Amino acid sequence: IASGDWSSDVCSSDLFPSHDIMSYQELFLTRPSHSNYNHLTMSSKIIPTLFLSLALVAVQHLVGFAQKPISGDPIGMFRSYSSHKSTLEAGLNLSSGATVVYPQIRYRYFVNDAFALRAVMDLATQSEVERVYQNENFTGNEGTKTVSTRALGLQTGFEYHPYGTKRLSPYFGVTVSLNFGRDKEVWKDYNDTLGIPGTGFYDFQTNAEIKAPFLAFQTGAVAGLDFYLIENLYMGVEMNWNLVIRNIRATELSYSDADGTSFNRTTAPSGRLVSTQFGVLPAIRLGWRF
Numbered sequence: 357i358a359s360g361d362w363s364s365d366v367c368s369s370d371l372f373p374s375h376d377i378m379s380y381q382e383l384f385l386t387r388p389s390h391s392n393y394n395h396l397t398m399s400s401k402i403i404p405t406l407f408l409s410l411a412l413v414a415v416q417h418l419v420g421f422a423q424k425p426i427s428g429d430p431i432g433m434f435r436s437y438s439s440h441k442s443t444l445e446a447g448l449n450l451s452s453g454a455t456v457v458y459p460q461i462r463y464r465y466f467v468n469d470a471f472a473l474r475a476v477m478d479l480a481t482q483s484e485v486e487r488v489y490q491n492e493n494f495t496g497n498e499g500t501k502t503v504s505t506r507a508l509g510l511q512t513g514f515e516y517h518p519y520g521t522k523r524l525s526p527y528f529g530v531t532v533s534l535n536f537g538r539d540k541e542v543w544k545d546y547n548d549t550l551g552i553p554g555t556g557f558y559d560f561q562t563n564a565e566i567k568a569p570f571l572a573f574q575t576g577a578v579a580g581l582d583f584y585l586i587e588n589l590y591m592g593v594e595m596n597w598n599l600v601i602r603n604i605r606a607t608e609l610s611y612s613d614a615d616g617t618s619f620n621r622t623t624a625p626s627g628r629l630v631s632t633q634f635g636v637l638p639a640i641r642l643g644w645r646f
Contacts, residue, residue, distance in 0.1 A: 359463040440588065441466050445643025447478070460638050464515065472530070476511035478638075480537070488546055488558045499545035499558040507537030507570075513578070517569040525582040525590075531598075542564070547613075561614035566623070572602040576633075582643070592641040595634070 420569055447460035460478035465472065483504040490496030513531030547559035576598030582590040607624035611617070 386533050440645045443643050443645045446639045447640045448637030470517055472515045478509045480507040488556050490558045501546045502542045505541050507535050509533055509535040521583045527580050529578045532575045538569040540567050563612045566609050568607040569605040574598045574600040589643040590643050595636050597634045600631050
């Protein structure tokens with residue numbers, strides 16, 4: 357039985373994982389005595405971002421057309437942050453097929469019109485399911501391999517808000533965060549002897565569970581944009597770059613099959629991964645200024 361570090365392949369990205377998740381098939385050497393057929397179904401939805409809007413706001417600021425939205429300005433529309441010390445917002449990221457849910461709650465307190473403190477709590481979940489069938493025409497009994505990630509993140513930081521337009525408010529900031537959770541893979545009536553994605557097959561009563569808990573620290577920079585729909589209601593987008601230090605506990609495996617083979621063992625020692633990440637999460641931000 358060969359060993360490997362499944363937990364390093366399934367990385368939640370510390371809030372947020374790649375969809376290219378490799379399984380721990382190399383651990384299993386059982387082979388069925390009959391033919392089985394595989395059917396892999398997986399899809400994803402690409403969520404658009406607003407990079408162009410950020411670029412346009414930067415250009416406006418440079419050429420002198422931007423202004424802070426202040427009450428009483430004949431061409432302004434909203435009051436300044438001096439009258440509204442806080443914002444509270446929710447963020448969400450969804451896709452189909454490879455199910456990703458990324459709910460986030462963010463609070464900001466404005467020290468003045470230019471500087472704000474922020475506190476964020478988010479929950480990252482991901483689940484991908486591969487289905488295999490007993491017969492070539494995808495009928496008969498079904499087996500599954502489910503790869504999932506669960507992670508909770510707590511973040512703090514500060515933001516700088518330069519002058520914006522009447523409705524657009526750009527900002528830049530730095531953040532630090534702590535994330536913890538676990539990666540998990542579950543086989544139910546499923547096996548794979550090749551270790552190649554999409555080559556799994558139905559194998560009656562072959563079951564396995566692999567778990568890899570983790571704790572991650574990250575620090576990074578953000579650049580975002582708030583667009584005010586009405587005076588105090590806004591939608592936004594945020595780009596983020598992070599340096600991630602991810603500590604992974606030992607990977608534990610539990611396995612059983614129809615031949616009576618059953619065992620529990622540690623398949624990979626604890627370790628540490630250091631990486632950088634760039635993304636736009638959450639994809640949907642909706643907030644209220646008060």
